Structures are given as C-alpha cells and as structure tokens.
Amino acid sequence: MRGAAAYGRVDVESHVLSASPHKLILMLFEGVQKQIKAARLHMGNGNVAEKGMAITKATDIVNLGLLAALDKEKGGELAERLESIYLYVGQLLLQANLKNDVAKLDEAAELLEQIGSAWKEIQPQVEGA
Numbered sequence: 001m002r003g004a005a006a007y008g009r010v011d012v013e014s015h016v017l018s019a020s021p022h023k024l025i026l027m028l029f030e031g032v033q034k035q036i037k038a039a040r041l042h043m044g045n046g047n048v049a050e051k052g053m054a055i056t057k058a059t060d061i062v063n064l065g066l067l068a069a070l071d072k073e074k075g076g077e078l079a080e081r082l083e084s085i086y087l088y089v090g091q092l093l094l095q096a097n098l099k100n101d102v103a104k105l106d107e108a109a110e111l112l113e114q115i116g117s118a119w120k121e122i123q124p125q126v127e128g129a
Helices: 001-017 021-045 046-071 072-099 101-120 123-128
Strands: none
Touching: 021 046, 021 072, 021 101, 046 072, 046 101, 072 101, 101 123
C-alpha cells in the first residue's frame, strides 16, 4: 500500500510541475471538490475525524490555493468578487464542519463548481495565447 501511495504522490507532483498556471487552478478546483465529496461521505457515515480532515483539506485548498492565487492588482473587481466568494465558501465549510451540515457542503460545492466550470471554459483561450 505504501508503494501505491508513493507512486500517487510522484504522479501528482509530476503533473503539478508540468502544469500551466491555468491547469494548476483547475487542479485546485478538482481537489477541493474531491475533498468536499469525501467530507459528505464521512459525515453520512459518522466518521467525525475523517470528515474534519477532509473539510480542513478543502478549506486549505480554498485559502492557500484559490484565494492566495488571486492577483487583485491585475484582476481588479473580478478578483475582489472571487475573494468574497472564496471567503464565504471558507465560512460555509467551517459551519458544515461544526454543525455537520450537508447543505453547507452542497452550497460550497455548487459555488466552486460554477467558478471552476467557468475557469475550465476559458482553457482554449488561455492555451491559444
């Protein structure tokens, strides 16, 4: 099992190292959705510790990845609006964790899905630039 885990880490690291900035953001959106799904599953099964870890990972992706990647100088009003949404998503995740509230997880996932799908749609434009 350790070998598979190590292989998985190497695979992820190689994808990260070779990814464009646009692709890195897509990977963050994919990762946060994966963690929210895991949190929902653990919440449903009553696995409190695992739920907490998944929500913590999701929160870290939002705060240390998506939020940290915003360039308010270049992004202007759009970056400010995204910042507000990401901060709100962070609050939703915190409340979901504290109250075992699946609806808060779903709302966070939906908001991130909308932004992530818009980000994915601009990929051909980014690659063509």
